[in-house]
Amino acid sequence: MNNSVLILGAASDIGIAIAEKYASKGYHLLLAARNITRLTALQSDLQIRYKISCSLLEFDAAAFSMHEKFWQSISNKPGIVISVIGYMKENDQVVASQNETLATIHSNFTGLVSLLNIIAADFAARKEGTIAGISSVAGMRGRQSNYIYGSAKAGFTAYLSGLRNKMYQYNVHVMTVLPGFVYTKMTEELNLPKLLTAQPKDVANAVFNGIQKRKNIIFVKWFWRWIMLIITSIPESIFKKKKL
Amino acid sequence: MKKKNIANWGNYPVIESEERTFSYTEDIQQYITSKKSFIARGNGRCYGDASLADDTLSTLKYDKVLSFDTEKGFFECQSGLTLDKILDIIVPTGWFLPVTPGTKFITIGGAVASDVHGKNHHIDGCFSAHIIEMDIACDEGKIITCSPTENTELFWATCGGMGLTGVILRVKFDLKKIETSYIKQKQVKAKNLEEIIALFEECKHYTYSVAWIDCLKKGKGFGRSILILGEHATINDLPANKKNDPLKLPKKKQITFPFNLPSFVLNKMTVSIFNFLFYGKNFKREINNVVSYEPFFYPLDAILHWNRGYGKKGFVQYQFVLPLESKQGLVEILKKISDKGLGSFLAVLKVFGNQDDLISFPMKGFTLALDIPVRKGLFEFLDELDQLVLSYGGRLYMSKDARMKPEVLKAGYKRLPEFLSIIKKYNPNGKFSSIQAERLQLVKK
Numbered sequence: 001m002n003n004s005v006l007i008l009g010a011a012s013d014i015g016i017a018i019a020e021k022y023a024s025k026g027y028h029l030l031l032a033a034r035n036i037t038r039l040t041a042l043q044s045d046l047q048i049r050y051k052i053s054c055s056l057l058e059f060d061a062a063a064f065s066m067h068e069k070f071w072q073s074i075s076n077k078p079g080i081v082i083s084v085i086g087y088m089k090e091n092d093q094v095v096a097s098q099n100e101t102l103a104t105i106h107s108n109f110t111g112l113v114s115l116l117n118i119i120a121a122d123f124a125a126r127k128e129g130t131i132a133g134i135s136s137v138a139g140m141r142g143r144q145s146n147y148i149y150g151s152a153k154a155g156f157t158a159y160l161s162g163l164r165n166k167m168y169q170y171n172v173h174v175m176t177v178l179p180g181f182v183y184t185k186m187t188e189e190l191n192l193p194k195l196l197t198a199q200p201k202d203v204a205n206a207v208f209n210g211i212q213k214r215k216n217i218i219f220v221k222w223f224w225r226w227i228m229l230i231i232t233s234i235p236e237s238i239f240k241k242k243k244l
Numbered sequence: 245m246k247k248k249n250i251a252n253w254g255n256y257p258v259i260e261s262e263e264r265t266f267s268y269t270e271d272i273q274q275y276i277t278s279k280k281s282f283i284a285r286g287n288g289r290c291y292g293d294a295s296l297a298d299d300t301l302s303t304l305k306y307d308k309v310l311s312f313d314t315e316k317g318f319f320e321c322q323s324g325l326t327l328d329k330i331l332d333i334i335v336p337t338g339w340f341l342p343v344t345p346g347t348k349f350i351t352i353g354g355a356v357a358s359d360v361h362g363k364n365h366h367i368d369g370c371f372s373a374h375i376i377e378m379d380i381a382c383d384e385g386k387i388i389t390c391s392p393t394e395n396t397e398l399f400w401a402t403c404g405g406m407g408l409t410g411v412i413l414r415v416k417f418d419l420k421k422i423e424t425s426y427i428k429q430k431q432v433k434a435k436n437l438e439e440i441i442a443l444f445e446e447c448k449h450y451t452y453s454v455a456w457i458d459c460l461k462k463g464k465g466f467g468r469s470i471l472i473l474g475e476h477a478t479i480n481d482l483p484a485n486k487k488n489d490p491l492k493l494p495k496k497k498q499i500t501f502p503f504n505l506p507s508f509v510l511n512k513m514t515v516s517i518f519n520f521l522f523y524g525k526n527f528k529r530e531i532n533n534v535v536s537y538e539p540f541f542y543p544l545d546a547i548l549h550w551n552r553g554y555g556k557k558g559f560v561q562y563q564f565v566l567p568l569e570s571k572q573g574l575v576e577i578l579k580k581i582s583d584k585g586l587g588s589f590l591a592v593l594k595v596f597g598n599q600d601d602l603i604s605f606p607m608k609g610f611t612l613a614l615d616i617p618v619r620k621g622l623f624e625f626l627d628e629l630d631q632l633v634l635s636y637g638g639r640l641y642m643s644k645d646a647r648m649k650p651e652v653l654k655a656g657y658k659r660l661p662e663f664l665s666i667i668k669k670y671n672p673n674g675k676f677s678s679i680q681a682e683r684l685q686l687v688k689k
Contacts, residue, residue: 013267013305038268041322045308049333188264191246 004028006078008059008115009085011038013184014134017200018082021208023050030078032059032070061085061111062103071118080130080211081119083112087149088186094148101148108152113159120163124170130211131167132175133160134203137219140178140228143244164216175210176217179203180224196221250300253551254291256558256618256646259679261298265305272411273385275301276675283678284411286351287326290358291561292646293680294406301411303353309333310414318376320416323353328545331537336491339419340476340537342374346592348542353412358643359404359604363452363474363541366597370604372403374417382410382670401666404604406642408681409670424490426477427452427540431531433523437467437575441610444471444595451475452540455593458519459581459614460512467578468523469593477534486534494538500548507555510617512585554617560646562626563613565596565606566638573636574610577629581614584625588615603663605641613644623647642680650685 005022009015010031019029023046031039036056043054059070087107094100116131123129138146139153157176164174181187181197198220210218219225234242251258263285266272275282282299303324310320314337319330327341328348334340345360354360356378359370368374377391380402388410390399402409430450434440440455447453452474461468479490486492544550551559566573591614596606616622630652633640639656640648654660667687671677677687 011268016267038270041308041310044310048309048312185265185267189246 004030004076004078005080005082006030006032006057006074008032008061008081008083008112010042011035012084012086012186013200014086014179014182014203015084016042017204018084018207019046019054021201021204022080023052023054025208026050026052027080028052029054030057030074031055032057034058034060059115061115062106064111064114067111067115068118070115071122077122077126079128080132081116082132082134082207083116084134085112086134086136086153086186088146089149091144091146091148104148105152105155108149109155109159112156116159116163120167120172120174123172124167127171130173130175130214131160131163132177132207132211134177134179134207135160137178137180137224137228141232141239145244173211173214175207175215177203177207177210177220178217178224178228179206179220180227182220196223196227250285250288250296251558252288252290252292252295254559254561254615254618254646255551255554255556256560257293257296257679258558259293259296259298261296261300263300263302265302267305269381269387269413272301272306272381272413273387276381276383276385276411279675281675281677283676283681284323284353284357284407286324286354286357287349289347289350289354290643292644293683294358294643294645294678295354296680297678303351303411306413307351311416312337314339317419317421318416319419320414321352322414323356323412324351326351327355332493334419335422335425335493335537338422338491340422342418342420343368343371344541346542347545349545352415352417353407356403356412356415357405357407359601360643361596361606363454363472363594365599365606366448366453366595367451368420369597369599370403370601370606371417372400372601372604375399375403376416376418378402378412378416379414380410380670381413383672383675387413388670397666398670400602401663401670403601404642405602405663405667406678406681406686408667408676408678408687410676420476422476422491423478424476424482424486425492425494425537426482426486426490426534427474427537428477428481429531429533429535429540430473431526432471432473433526433529434467434469434471436465437469437578440467440469440471440593441571447471447473448595453594456522457578457591457593457612458523459578459588459591460516460519460585462582466582467575470523470526472540474540481534483534494536498546498548501550501552504552504556505554507557507617507619510554515588554615557618559615559617560622560626561613561615561644562629563605563611563641563644564629564633564638565609565611565641566633566636567607567609568595570609570636570638573632573638574612576636577612577632580629580632586614586616586622586625591615602659602666603657605639605643607639609638611641613641642684645680648684650683653684 011033135157136153138150139157160176181192206220247260283297285295285300306322307324308322343362355371359372450473455469455471457469599606674687681687
């Protein structure tokens with residue numbers, strides 16, 4: 001275990017922001033993404049700016065058979081693992097295509113479970129470590145506009161909650177992050193309400209502080225907790241009639 | 245599709261645009277092939293309508309440092325990186341930007357597209373003089389590397405070319421060695437225009453020089469100015485308490501201009517009072533001191549959104565250059581401005597050194613820049629000034645411009661036809677085009 005952080009899905013806007021936050025605090029970085037040639041610019045940037053070491057690892061959440069090997073290939077195991085992987089396409093498109101449906105479920109849920117099981121077992125044996133997963137408020141209630149992504153995230157949220165419960169006895173910290181709206185490439189085409197929308201940098205700060213303080217579940221902007229409380233309290237008989 | 249209102253630093257004009265971002269080189273190639281026409285946009289610190297279009301592509305997420313050779317002083321980065329972030333990296337290692345404009349909140353892509361100049365133009369030239377090589381994503385997403393020795397026509401049409409050759413992606417340039425992060429500054433008061441012109445000549449060996457000039461003062465004090473000179477301080481120049489950390493970065497303290505000032509606040513009287521105080525604050529004829537690089541190069545960056553001081557209607561910055569032998573033209577133009585009562589805070593006068601590039605703004609001579617709030621009758625007046633500038637062999641700076649007529653550009657830039665033929669070659673379908681490029685008839689769509 002050492003002063004390093006593994007970021008899964010480092011090529012995303014939130015991944016870049018988290019990488020930069022940890023680099024600025026002097027952590028060494030392991031950046032994992034499907035296509036690591038994309039990450040060479042970020043790698044040189046962080047090394048030059050913050051004088052830390054930064055290595056790139058190829059990782060595909062849907063390539064289940066590679067997950068064991070992926071973790072074994074890391075010789076110096078990181079003390080913190082943060083999953084930023086998220087995959088969201090327009091819901092109707094996803095429903096219409098089995099490939100898209102499975103890609104959404106594997107990237108947001110099953111692929112992560114497969115890898116985090118391996119990592120959690122290792123951390124449990126060492127009796128230390130932190131696992132943080134970026135899930136989504138979309139997983140707190142299924143809506144017609146986003147229920148494939150939402151249900152995968154719901155699964156991931158439930159997994160993290162159970163994992164936290166299990167890992168407590170091994171001194172391994174598990175944190176769930178529910179960011180609400182964030183300005184990223186993924187949401188660039190959406191009209192997001194400014195007040196409710198965070199910047200990737202806000203997510204990075206919240207994740208860093210949450211891990212420092214060993215928080216369990218964090219919302220990046222505090223009011224999302226209350227918005228979701230209201231949304232989840234609407235009776236199903238009413239909710240099902242709403243266009244949400 | 246999602247549109248938002250955007251404007252550059254002058255807040256004039258404001259247009260609706262669909263703005264996209266990109267973080268990776270593959271994404272830009274895909275964007276280029278998918279759009280009919282758009283313009284790349286950095287931090288929006290040019291003043292007028294360059295970098296405005298119905299579709300804009302923000303480079304701000306394409307901002308990674310690619311390499312930094314601390315021995316040789318080479319720096320290589322993606323185009324969306326801003327100068328303030330570069331300074332944070334290079335200054336503590338004993339390097340400085342070879343050329344910097346009056347704000348550090350511009351991107352490297354913008355520095356190239358405007359071919360920016362600084363207080364050291366007479367010694368070090370424009371930013372383009374320090375570029376080692378760069379990559380441009382041209383029509384159909386083809387990435388072309390160019391430099392002063394490779395694909396030279398693309399290189400020279402890109403420096404000062406307002407983004408019309410393609411999207412600037414990667415820039416490698418050289419830095420200036422410094423011993424300390426401080427500037428040895430000298431300020432000299434000049435009673436009138438004659439005196440300030442003589443002072444520029446007398447002080448031309450200084451690396452940095454610029455003058456603030458009071459455009460409203462008439463009569464004997466016509467053209468009264470403060471000349472500001474500077475050299476990078478050596479360790480020996482520093483007071484004892486600064487010697488142990490000579491390359492210290494200045495503290496980041498900024499205040500934000502909270503709202504748009506109502507337009508009536510800026511009038512001839514308030515500007516006269518400001519100018520009187522600004523000139524009067526230097527009691528002695530000459531002041532010598534050592535200051536951090538920040539207040540010397542970037543005095544206005546301390547106030548975020550200072551452009552709001554010009555009100556909601558926005559302002560234009562009028563910047564022209566006249567050949568050195570056209571001193572009479574400078575007098576005539578200044579007189580016209582002071583008669584009209586259009587003086588601004590901090591009209592800035594500088595003497596440029598030699599330069600004769602394809603489309604870059606500077607040429608050997610006097611350059612004057614002044615901010616003027618947009619109001620009724622202003623554009624007609626500026627059209628008259630344009631004619632004066634042209635009659636003395638001068639020209640206007642496209643990065644500041646929001647209103648000049650295409651004939652004015654054509655008459656001022658002698659090598660414009662050559663520039664246009666290169667644009668035609670690399671941007672044959674008008675893929676890269678701004679509302680400025682359309683207004684100035686630089687690109688056919």
